[in-house]
Amino acid sequence: MTKSGLIEDVARRTPHISKKDTEVVVNTIFDSMIEALKEGDRIEIRGFGSFQVKIREAREGRNPKTGEPVHISAKRTPFFKVGKELKEMVDRSPDLPEEAEDDEAASV
Amino acid sequence: MTKAEIVEQIYERVGFSKKEAAELVEKVFDVIKETLARGEKVKISGFGNFVVRHKNARKGRNPQTGQEILLEARKVLTFKPSLVLKNVLNEETPDPSSQTPQE
Numbered sequence: 001m002t003k004s005g006l007i008e009d010v011a012r013r014t015p016h017i018s019k020k021d022t023e024v025v026v027n028t029i030f031d032s033m034i035e036a037l038k039e040g041d042r043i044e045i046r047g048f049g050s051f052q053v054k055i056r057e058a059r060e061g062r063n064p065k066t067g068e069p070v071h072i073s074a075k076r077t078p079f080f081k082v083g084k085e086l087k088e089m090v091d092r093s094p095d096l097p098e099e100a101e102d103d104e105a106a107s108v
Numbered sequence: 109m110t111k112a113e114i115v116e117q118i119y120e121r122v123g124f125s126k127k128e129a130a131e132l133v134e135k136v137f138d139v140i141k142e143t144l145a146r147g148e149k150v151k152i153s154g155f156g157n158f159v160v161r162h163k164n165a166r167k168g169r170n171p172q173t174g175q176e177i178l179l180e181a182r183k184v185l186t187f188k189p190s191l192v193l194k195n196v197l198n199e200e201t202p203d204p205s206s207q208t209p210q211e
Contacts (some may be wrong), residue, residue: 036109043109050154076197080187093147
């Protein structure tokens with residue numbers, strides 16, 4: 001499911017609210033979550049999970065192609081911790097056929 | 109930030125009634141949860157992907173007693189933040205010695 005699929009589904013469940021409005025709200029939800037994380041705020045959605053920004057320390061890495069040492073500076077990374085209810089729901093989820101990995105392309 | 113604060117943000121930014129905003133916020137997380145409970149992934153562009161992963165059974169150890177235990181196969185939820193989100197979080201820390209964050 002993508003964001004547009006999510007909007008469709010939510011709109012179907014809220015027939016008294018226009019799809020356009022649903023779309024605006026869905027976008028605002030994620031925008032405000034991104035801004036909270038940007039401010040270093042922790043997000044806690046009960047029954048779902050929590051998001052938190054952690055700092056990855058600077059380290060010396062290596063260019064895997066050339067073997068050359070490179071400096072990787074410290075960076076902030078978001079982490080998600082699944083909530084108890086969702087964790088249990090997911091554990092009981094049916095097996096779906098494995099899809100081809102498309103995480104890289106999809107994450108943009 | 110909690111769901112109530114998200115509702116507040118929607119009220120402030122787009123002028124929705126708090127009642128409607130609260131209803132929509134509730135439904136949005138319900139739909140995401142139900143989708144993941146079916147084993148499907150949820151991809152939110154600009155934010156990240158929630159993916160259900162299957163973990164095989166493996167032998168573990170009780171860290172307290174050192175006793176071997178069998179950890180059953182299970183399914184776990186992973187979140188992979190989008191590149192956009194990762195970049196946004198590192199935007200306002202201009203460090204002259206650094207380049208763009210690397211993957």
